[in-house]
Structure formats: C-alpha cells, structure tokens
Amino acid sequence: MATISQEERGTWNSKLGFVLAASGSAIGLGNIVFFASNAYQYGGGAFYLPYFVALFALGIPVMIVEFGLGASTRRALPQALSAVAGKRGEFVGWWSLSCALLITMYYIAILGWALGMMVGALGGLFEPGATAPFAPFLEPSAGVSSTVYFFDLIATYWPMLAVLVIWALNGMILIKGTATIEKAVRIFVPLMWLFMIGLIVLALTRDGGLDGVLYLFTPDFAGVSDPAVWKGAFAQMFFSLSLGLGTMTAYASYLPKRSDVVNNSLLVSFMNCGFEFLAGVAIFGLLFAFALNPVGGTLSLSFFVIPQGIAEFGALAKVLGFAFFFLMVVAGLTSSISLIEGPAAALRDKLGISRAAALAIVFVPGALGSLAYTLPTIVDPGLAANGTLGLSLLDMMDHWVFNYSLLTVGFLEVIFVGWVLGASKLRRAVNLHTRIPLGPWFDVVLKYVAPGLLGFVLIWSLIQEFGGGLYAAGNPLGGFDWLPVAVPLFWLIFTLGGAAYLTYGRPTPPPPSPFDTMSDDVSAL
Numbered sequence: 001m002a003t004i005s006q007e008e009r010g011t012w013n014s015k016l017g018f019v020l021a022a023s024g025s026a027i028g029l030g031n032i033v034f035f036a037s038n039a040y041q042y043g044g045g046a047f048y049l050p051y052f053v054a055l056f057a058l059g060i061p062v063m064i065v066e067f068g069l070g071a072s073t074r075r076a077l078p079q080a081l082s083a084v085a086g087k088r089g090e091f092v093g094w095w096s097l098s099c100a101l102l103i104t105m106y107y108i109a110i111l112g113w114a115l116g117m118m119v120g121a122l123g124g125l126f127e128p129g130a131t132a133p134f135a136p137f138l139e140p141s142a143g144v145s146s147t148v149y150f151f152d153l154i155a156t157y158w159p160m161l162a163v164l165v166i167w168a169l170n171g172m173i174l175i176k177g178t179a180t181i182e183k184a185v186r187i188f189v190p191l192m193w194l195f196m197i198g199l200i201v202l203a204l205t206r207d208g209g210l211d212g213v214l215y216l217f218t219p220d221f222a223g224v225s226d227p228a229v230w231k232g233a234f235a236q237m238f239f240s241l242s243l244g245l246g247t248m249t250a251y252a253s254y255l256p257k258r259s260d261v262v263n264n265s266l267l268v269s270f271m272n273c274g275f276e277f278l279a280g281v282a283i284f285g286l287l288f289a290f291a292l293n294p295v296g297g298t299l300s301l302s303f304f305v306i307p308q309g310i311a312e313f314g315a316l317a318k319v320l321g322f323a324f325f326f327l328m329v330v331a332g333l334t335s336s337i338s339l340i341e342g343p344a345a346a347l348r349d350k351l352g353i354s355r356a357a358a359l360a361i362v363f364v365p366g367a368l369g370s371l372a373y374t375l376p377t378i379v380d381p382g383l384a385a386n387g388t389l390g391l392s393l394l395d396m397m398d399h400w401v402f403n404y405s406l407l408t409v410g411f412l413e414v415i416f417v418g419w420v421l422g423a424s425k426l427r428r429a430v431n432l433h434t435r436i437p438l439g440p441w442f443d444v445v446l447k448y449v450a451p452g453l454l455g456f457v458l459i460w461s462l463i464q465e466f467g468g469g470l471y472a473a474g475n476p477l478g479g480f481d482w483l484p485v486a487v488p489l490f491w492l493i494f495t496l497g498g499a500a501y502l503t504y505g506r507p508t509p510p511p512p513s514p515f516d517t518m519s520d521d522v523s524a525l
C-alpha cells in the first residue's frame, strides 16, 4: 500500500493559517444555533458552571490530545490511534469518522436551510401574508411571520438545491487541501467575526437588550445538581470545539514538526468560546429586546424566533436578515469543510488514494444523506412535532449522534492516551515544542478527571434514555412510525459496520509510534 508522503499530504503555510482553519472549524452552527438554545433550555445562568468545568477539565485537555496525536503522528485519527492502541484504536478512529459523516449530512442540510432563508430575506421572508401547507398556517399570516415562512420553505424542494450548492462550495474549498482551505479561511473567518460584532451592537442598542444578557450570565446554582445540565454542557462543549470526530487530529496532522500544541489548543479554545459568548449576548439580547419566546426545538431559535425579532427593524429587516443568515452560512461552511476533511484525510492515509478519490468517497453518500434530511414530505400536518420527514429524521439522528458519539469517542481517546499509551508520554511529546509546558497535573486530568466525568454522564444518560421510552417514539410521523427504531439502528450498524470493515476487512500495519523514542529525546534536552 502506497503511503502518502507529508509533502503530498500538504502542510499549513503558516501558524496563522492553521489557527484560522481550526478556529473556523470550531466556530459554526454550534456556537450560534445550538449554544443559545442549549443555554436557554438548561436555564441560562445555570449552564455556566458546568460549561466552564467542561472547558477546562474536558475541552482544552481533549483538544491537546487531538492536536497532539495529529501533530506527532502526522496521520488522521484512525492511524494516529492505531499508533497508540493498535487495532482497537484504529476501530474507534473509524467509528468516530463514520459518525462524523452522519453529522456532516445533517449539518449541511441545516446550512442548506440557512442558505434558503438568506435568499428568502431578500424576497418574501419579511413580507406579510405568508402561508404554509400545515394546518396551523393555512390562513395567510396577518403580519410578517418567519415561522410560517420557514415551514413553507422546508415543505418545498428548494432546500435540496441549496444543499447541493453547499456541497459544491465545500468541494471547491477542499479540492487542493490545505492550500485552498487556507485561502478560504483567511477571508471567511475575519468576515464572520465582523458580522458577529455588528449583530451585538444591534442587539445591545435596543431597549431591553441588556436584560437578556443578564439572564444569560447571572449565575444560578440551582441547576448544578441536575446531571442533565452537565451532560448538556459537555455535549455542547465537544461539539463546539469540534472534538470527538477526528476533525482536530486531521487538521493538526498538517502542522509542521515542532508546532506548539498547547499554545494552539488554548488559542483555538478561547477564540471559540469567546465567539460563543458574543453569539449568546447577541441572541439573548435580541430575544429580550423583542420579548420573544424561544419555545420549540433546537433550530427554532435561529430559524424563526430571531428572524421574527429582525422583522421589527422595518426597512432594515431585509439587510439584517440577509446578514444574519449569511453569517450562519459562512460560519457553518468553515466547519463543514473540517467535518469532511477528517474522513477524507483518513481514507487517503489508509488507502493511499488521491485527494480527489478520497473526497469522492465522502461526497457521494454525504450529499445523498443531506438530501434525505431535506425531504419535504409532510408527515405531521398539525405541526405537533417536526412537520416534514426530513426535519423529523434530522431531529432523531441528531439526538443519537450529538448526545452519544462525541462523548463516547472523547472517553475512549482519553482512556487510550491516558492508560494504554501513558499520559506522560503524550505530555512529554507535546512539551518538546511548547512555551507553556504541561505539568504532571495533566496526567491526572487525562487518567482520572476526564474519563470520570465523561463516564459518569454517559452512563447517566443511557439510564435516562430508555426510562421514558424510545426517543421520538410518540411523535406524529405519518406512515413512518418505525423511524424512531430504524434511525438509532441505522446509526449503530452503519458506523460499527463501517469501522469493522475498514479496520479488520482491510488491515494495514500501524504507523511507527512517534512516542516510543520520546524519552531519549527528553533526556537529551
């Protein structure tokens, strides 16, 4: 099997390029759409303590692990883990990347809807009189209604076109690897900060905007004893920092030798959480300024509650609405490329194939999957749950993959690196090239704290999961009542089967472990 040289794999041109790409990956729909709705759902200020614990005890350490694995082995996740823990490591790596592919499919479906709303902002989104083919919305709305507009949009085939446009944009950015990624993030990442700052100014200059900020940031310790809040914060942190799906390891595998992994991890984590903080301020500011009630699922907040607030700006609404969805599309695009790059890099490293071939293996099922999530068939005309088939599918898949895959992979990564490799070996490898050396406390975090926290929330959620029956089993689903069983089964069979095939069906020797020789290097220092 031809191994691909580092020259062919590509290397970031500069540290800035890498930091822009990694922070572009981290900052995305997670920071704008999911953070605000999670923070609201888990009670605003009550979310904060678990969130900070998640950042320092899990987020930053796991990012150091994922960057460290990529930078030392210069391989994507399965090969990097196979250097650390052999075949079982490789298996977990492929499982993680199969889950990444499932997430990419619906992540891009959401981006397709955002693109649809962005175009709609210039057309009918902010005009009164919308109707949608759902019982509550058959009558024309008296004023502007972004809710009606959104449901009208997802009940058409337009989002399928939008989804294909987003996949095509991803293809253009990914085709030459680091070279084209770097070009794109140099433009998109600053742009997205600029738009976010604009949004904040807007939200905070409205009467009542500050109340939202107070709601979000006044600590409330009542929720701290509820494990659901902790699980919510951990899953949010992993998703937001792009951890657990092989993304950060793939990006770090293109780093030049001697890169400072600790410094990069801190930089990317703080940039991401800073952006998330700003997004929270902007969104809660708008909510309170317009006394909006963010009921409904995860997507409702960004797709129709906030647009409803934007509608109040009258003549400016079109421009602002366009800008808001443009921000979502740009932030999401720099994340979706990283979600695709993880599996593509791994397939290249494993099979020795060209970049275009690896991308094709990801793009064909990926785009088909995204199309499934935009199926406009109406299964729930009364809108008691999700309305269309696509949105119902998305909700179910998100429930399983978002809540379980990332945290399970994170748990196994810290076990492999902490116990199988030995935490001190990774720490020494990382410390060779850093200005902020990690102390022995890091070993304690990797061996005990992180696995303990992750293990606890995972076991707790599994117990809760089945207490109330299968997720979404009670939802109106038209003739598709078997989906709540089929979706989790498909998730498990697709990801475990894919991982088994790639690991055991096509065995390859593990790359040489860069960690074994490390102790000599250190004593030489």
Ligand code: TRP
Binding pocket: 025, 026, 027, 028, 029, 030, 031, 238, 239, 240, 241, 242, 243, 244, 245, 246, 247, 335, 336, 338, 339, 406
């Ligand atoms: N972090 C991105 C966001 O917040 C999404 C993302 C990209 C991601 N790569 C990932 C999430 C890997 C989990 C794992 O929108």
